[in-house]
Structure formats: C-alpha cells, structure tokens
Amino acid sequence: GAVVSQHPSWVICKSGTSVKIECRSLDFQATTMFWYRQFPKQSLMLMATSNEGSKATYEQGVEKDKFLINHASLTLSTLTVTSAHPEDSSFYICSARGEVDNEQFFGPGTRLTVL
C-alpha cells in the first residue's frame, strides 16, 4: 500500500515552454501533497504544500506564478512549470501524506531538463 506515482518520469523541453507534472496517490486518499525540488548533489527543498480544494502554500523564495499547483482531487496534484528556463532543470519529487500516522510517501520523481 501507500504508492505514489508521478508522470512523466522525465521530460525535456525547450526554454519558454510549460511543463505539467502529475502526482497521484494510487491506493489512498491524500488531503495534503508536497512538492520538492532537488538539484544535483543537494538535499530536497520543499517548494509548496498542496491541500485538496484550496490554494497551495508556497515556501519563501518560490514563485507561485511560475510554479502552478493544482490539487483538484484527493488523489491528484499537478505542478506546472510555466515559461521554463534552463535554471529550472532539476529533479522534482512529490509526496502524499496519508490519513493515518501523518507519514509522507514519496513519488519516484520527475527529471526536468530545459534546453
């Protein structure tokens, strides 16, 4: 149980385009999902907390107009990187918090490369 999927697993796009990443909790309902970004050889940095049916809470320094988060259902959250630039190239990982125990379950990650 407690499986989280992400799609796509990797994406290459041109500078200036937008990319959407999906995060799904497959076998449980997640009222809260989290989006992290990880640059090479660094730790995970929380970008935003996404609550079903309400606006996401962004961490300091994260542009909410650039990283659009939608959490329309209890099993799906999406992150859209708008007008992507090469500096947005990173490994994006989502997690979903279950209803029991408060533990976060992590997706497999999406590697974004912006050319």
Next chain:
Amino acid sequence: ELKVEQNPLFLSMQEGKNYTIYCNYSTTSDRLYWYRQDPGKSLESLFVLLSNGAVKQEGRLMASLDTKARLSTLHITAAVHDLSATYFCAVDIRRETSGSRLTFGEGTQLTVNP
C-alpha cells in the same frame, strides 16, 4: 528557523566496517525519518522514529532517537557494497497554520569499498 545537520556529509568505508551517521536538529520535533536515495532515484523510507529512546533495526542498519539531545543516529554494521547510497534524515515539524512538514538534512553520501 529549523536546522537539520548531518555529519559526515561524505563517508567512504571498507566492507565489513562499522560506522555511525549523525543527525542533529535545532527544535522540538514529533518524529524523525531516515531515507535512502540511490543515484537518479527518489527516496526510500528506512525508519520512522516516533519517541525519545526509540531504536529500530533493519538488517545492517540501526537508527535511534534522543529527543532531549535533538540527535538521531544511523549505525551501519559490517558494511557491504549494496549499502552505498545517500542517506537523509528528515525532521517533522508541526506548523499551526499549515500542518506538519519535513525538513531534510544535507544528506550523507556513503561509499562502501570492497
């Protein structure tokens, strides 16, 4: 601001040896997690430590938590090459306005040499 510090950041050890990774954090926390990350992969949950004095073991890894000292340790016994990975600790902090969140340590890159 919560700080989570791991020590060491890089660890190269020989197979068969023992070693400990340390995780210090700067504020009171309900729980602490240890994760493993292989290159190009996401996080794999290793341990959840929920209370002071908690000790958990799985194979050659053992984790402990001292909430009074704000310290957790990950002990490696008789290391094998398959344990080579990056290990993260993460502290769960409850926030009044937006629920709990994880703050990660910098990670410890472990290389086990034959």
